[in-house]
Amino acid sequence: MDLKIADIQAGDVLLCYSRMTAEEETATGTGYSHTAIALAxxxxxxxxxxxxxxxxxxxxxEDYDHIAVLRELGTNELWGEATLNSLEEFAVQATGKRFNQTGLVRFPARRESNRNNLMERVHGYFExxxxxxxxxxxxxxxxxxxxAVFIHVGIIEQSAAVVFTPETFSPSDIAKDKVFGFFCGYVKSTSSYVVPDGDFFKSNI
Known part of the structure; x- marks a missing residue:
């Protein structure tokens, strides 16, 4: 389903696709190489x-061919006034922080380590x-x-945050995990642009 920019709601997760970056390591499995979150x-x-x-x-x-929009079911409950205020507060605190280039390079190894000691960390949380x-x-x-946004606003609680460790998630991981929302449509760079037939969401909804 095609969406307009005006259809995007605060709290929506935006997954960005470009043919030029679809083969990058963090895009593996979906082709989505960048992600962002909508504010009001x-x-x-x-x-x-x-x-x-x-x-x-x-x-x-301007930088991506299309955006896939993920939205939480029951958005009015999850992204109520208090949650949206927390999102805006987070945006103020985070704006101006540096890009984690080192973390991006180390991401594959950290994700593997995260998977290997997952149960140990879960047990450790409850202990x-x-x-x-x-x-x-x-x-x-x-x-x-x-x-980190989803942890900050409380959609991912600390009991689950030990699983959703921010530095071990890629855009493709977010695309595949319903915690971040369900696909509700595409926003395209131009009206004539056609989302590729093999797009992850065309194949998985």
């Missing part, structure tokens, strides 16, 4: 090479020996930022 007023919070910043949806579409997962960080890469 057609604004977007993202972490890019320029750091964490608030831009317009239109600005994203009180696993530290809390911080949402406010000094640096972020794009999917690290989105996962």
């Amino acid at each position: 007023g057609e604004r977007v919070l993202e972490a890019s090479n320029e750091g964490v910043q608030v831009v317009s949806v239109g600005r994203l579409l 009180g020996t696993t530290r809390e997962i911080p949402s406010i960080r000094g640096v972020y890469f794009c999917s690290e930022l989105i996962t």
Whole structure:
């Protein structure tokens, strides 16, 4: 389903696709190489090479061919006034933070390590020996930022945050996990653009 920029709601997760970056390691499995989260007023919070910043949806579409929009079911409950206020507060605190280039490079190894000691960390949480997962960080890469947002606003609680460790999630991981929402449509860079037939969401809905 095609959406307009005006259809995007605060709290929507935006997954960005470009033919030029579809083969990058963090895009493996879906082709989506970047992710951001929508704020009110057609604004977007993202972490890019320029750091964490608030831009317009239109600005994203200058760099990507299309955006897949993920939305939480029961959005009115999950993204109520208090949650949206927390999102805006997070955006203020995170804006200007540096891009986590080192974390992005180390991401594959960290994800593998995260999977290998998952049950140990879960047990540690309930035994009180696993530290809390911080949402406010000094640096972020794009999917690290989105996962941190969901922890910060409470959609991912600390009991689950030991599984959803921000520095181990890629855009493709977010695309595949319903915790971040369900696909509700595409926003395209131009009216004539056609989403590829092999797009992840065309094949998995």
